[in-house]
Amino acid sequence: MIDIKTIDFKKGDGLVPAIIQDAFSLKVLMLGYMNEEALEKTMTEKKVTFWSRTKNRLWTKGEASGNFLHLIDIKLDCDQDALLISVKPQGAVCHTGADTCWDESNTSKTAFIDQLRAVIKDRKNNPSDTSYTASLFKKGINKVAQKVGEEAVEIVIEAKDDNKELFMGEAADLLFHYLVLLEAKGYELDEVVDELIERHQK
Incomplete structure (x- = not known):
């Protein structure tokens, strides 16, 4: 503060x-x-x-x-x-009942990904024995990549069923381990976004 x-x-x-x-x-x-x-x-x-x-x-x-x-x-x-x-x-912000005082929707939480990326980077640079993320980095790139593969298979399996809770759990696991893989490789998520932007413009 x-x-x-x-x-x-x-x-x-x-x-x-x-x-x-x-x-x-x-x-x-x-x-x-x-x-x-x-x-x-x-x-x-x-x-x-x-x-x-x-x-x-x-x-x-x-x-x-x-x-x-x-x-x-x-x-x-x-x-x-x-x-x-x-x-x-906690609830609507504007007295009109809108999410913001400019009558904009405030439903997206994707900016949290940047906070999570910062935590992952910190676990890599300042590892601790109690951190699961730090343990992944310690095991090396092959183990990190293997975890992404495992989570990808698990989300495909859950996609075939109609259990939203299980699917969301696997989706979160996959996204998290993908971010860990990017950090392990020394790449930024912004670089992936740049690639998507370039493809979108073609």
Whole structure:
């Protein structure tokens, strides 16, 4: 988390803009304003609180609707006068009932893949004896590739049945081990995406 003392509240007469972003989809959800008290309450209670310019008081998002914004992280911009706040939203964010204040859908969680990739990379660079992922890297590329093959066969088998729970479990296993394989090879998922983009443009 950030140090409140580093924030320049003076530029905005005691307020700084707070951009609210979904931590998993990276979708921008809303914009609010915080004074020092609102930020302190947000950091203490782990629920986003603003200074309401219309109510002229502290306002915790969701205090009436129950649609709270659960705090994940806070970043300060380069000018030290604006906040980027990552949250896990509980319900709709906009008072209109929309997912965002720009009436956009916020259903995708694919940005979580980048967080998972970062964890996998860390397990490779900073292995521990208790990490399953680190144990895969330790066994070498052949073992990692073998696991991808095994998971691919298992998802094909589950695809022939109608058990969604089992299929999703195998799908998650396959995706995870595929990401581990990419890291073991020293390749980035972005390179795969670039290949798909190039094919799409042809």
